[in-house]
Amino acid sequence: MAEYSRLAKGHFTSTGQSQVVNLPFQPDRVELLNYTLANTNATSQNVVRAYWDVSMGQGQAVIEGYNATPALIFDVISSGGISSFAAGQLLQYGPVYSHNSVASADFSITAANPAVVTTATAHGLGSGNVVIFSNLYQTATTGMQQMAGVPMTVTVINSTSFSVNWNASGSNYTAFNSATSTGNVGSWKQVLYPYLYAPEQAVITGINRTVNEQFTGAANTIQTAAAHNYQVGQEVAFRIPSPWGTTQLNSLPDVLIPGSPIYWYVIAVTQNTFTVGQNSLSAVPNVAGYTAFNPNQTFASFPGLKFPQVVPVGDVNSGGVQISAGSQLYPPPLLWNGYSNTQASSINGPAIQGAFVNNTSQGFVVGAGAGRVLTTASLVGANGNVIYWAAYFDDLSVN
Numbered sequence: 469m470a471e472y473s474r475l476a477k478g479h480f481t482s483t484g485q486s487q488v489v490n491l492p493f494q495p496d497r498v499e500l501l502n503y504t505l506a507n508t509n510a511t512s513q514n515v516v517r518a519y520w521d522v523s524m525g526q527g528q529a530v531i532e533g534y535n536a537t538p539a540l541i542f543d544v545i546s547s548g549g550i551s552s553f554a555a556g557q558l559l560q561y562g563p564v565y566s567h568n569s570v571a572s573a574d575f576s577i578t579a580a581n582p583a584v585v586t587t588a589t590a591h592g593l594g595s596g597n598v599v600i601f602s603n604l605y606q607t608a609t610t611g612m613q614q615m616a617g618v619p620m621t622v623t624v625i626n627s628t629s630f631s632v633n634w635n636a637s638g639s640n641y642t643a644f645n646s647a648t649s650t651g652n653v654g655s656w657k658q659v660l661y662p663y664l665y666a667p668e669q670a671v672i673t674g675i676n677r678t679v680n681e682q683f684t685g686a687a688n689t690i691q692t693a694a695a696h697n698y699q700v701g702q703e704v705a706f707r708i709p710s711p712w713g714t715t716q717l718n719s720l721p722d723v724l725i726p727g728s729p730i731y732w733y734v735i736a737v738t739q740n741t742f743t744v745g746q747n748s749l750s751a752v753p754n755v756a757g758y759t760a761f762n763p764n765q766t767f768a769s770f771p772g773l774k775f776p777q778v779v780p781v782g783d784v785n786s787g788g789v790q791i792s793a794g795s796q797l798y799p800p801p802l803l804w805n806g807y808s809n810t811q812a813s814s815i816n817g818p819a820i821q822g823a824f825v826n827n828t829s830q831g832f833v834v835g836a837g838a839g840r841v842l843t844t845a846s847l848v849g850a851n852g853n854v855i856y857w858a859a860y861f862d863d864l865s866v867n
Contacts, residue, residue, distance in 0.1 A: 474861035484851040485594040488807040490815045491831035494552045495859035496522040498832050504853040510538045513845045520550035527551045533842045548837020554830040555661035566655035567646040574647040577612055581635040590627045596808040597622045598662040598694050603653040610642035613770040618671050619659050620693045621740055633673050633693050633740055638764025662806040666697040666827045672776040675714050675761035689741035695804035698742050699822035701786035703731045708776040713762040731781050739804055785822025803827055
């Protein structure tokens with residue numbers, strides 16, 4: 469039967485982290501081939517091929533790789549394998565990690581910049597994932613509740629620690645530990661598909677200035693808690709409550725032209741930072757009288773705390789995606805996907821870079837899990853490995 473079948477194929481270069489593949493359908497089986505490993509001498513603890521069927525369960529896979537002999541054997545991945553996904557119009561979350569949510573699970577957060585989270589058991593995150601914290605009470609009057617409720621990009625340090633884009637080094641923060649906190653109520657969870665629309669509002673976690681008080685150079689950036697998906701040439705507006713400082717960037721009020729909002733142009737970007745100018749020619753603002761940004765908010769203020777935000781305006785953007793030789797005729801925009809520190813094409817295209825895009829997506833994820841025998845192998849391969857894939861959605865499944 470082929471009336472409703474869907475077939476797709478492609479390849480990607482591994483970063484060693486989980487890889488998301490966006491498709492116009494949600495596959496029920498996936499096949500992988502690590503071409504780099506297949507094209508080299510046999511080496512122990514390498515996965516050459518993999519197969520996944522939705523009936524196996526999400527996050528599993530049958531793999532074929534080399535053992536210590538090295539001999540080619542079959543094995544099974546029970547966690548961190550292949551899984552399909554469909555992101556809806558509302559945010560979806562992974563399981564809650566809190567005190568004893570799994571056996572002897574606890575976590576702590578350092579009062580540092582950036583804040584570093586240490587977990588008692590493996591957190592299972594990858595750099596580029598997004599998490600959100602809740603109920604960070606160390607005692608009834610101290611803790612880190614000032615950073616709760618904000619989606620933040622993760623940078624993985626090792627299997628039981630990661631950092632987030634938040635400056636918790638101020639005197640108003642108390643290091644948090646769920647094992648000893650009041651009521652053991654602190655928790656975090658992963659935001660599975662954090663960028664359903666792009667670009668979007670972003671919470672500001674830092675504004676840096678140079679000695680000459682200019683927003684210039686690589687060190688003079690506005691840092692956001694999660695990826696902003698802004699583009700060079702785009703207009704943005706700021707909404708910064710007065711306790712956070714640097715309110716001079718705010719779009720309103722405009723003392724020169726009352727009622728007319730002040731917009732800024734994005735003149736440089738990275739995943740979680742950007743630089744603004746007064747026009748598209750990268751002219752920088754003179755901020756000699758601007759107040760400093762203050763992330764050291766008091767613990768007592770969090771019940772009514774409003775976060776500093778930057779929002780895309782949409783009036784101006786950088787134009788369409790440049791089409792190079794061999795590319796698709798109408799390529800979709802590249803967006804940070806929340807799975808890794810790489811960008812992926814949206815399934816919704818074509819679109820203008822910097823314009824508002826519905827990034828609701830579906831497809832499959834290749835994890836970095838290992839087998840029961842090939843315990844140090846990685847399904848997604850090592851950094852630089854070229855992985856070929858084929859994905860299918862079948863008309864009829866007979867079990």
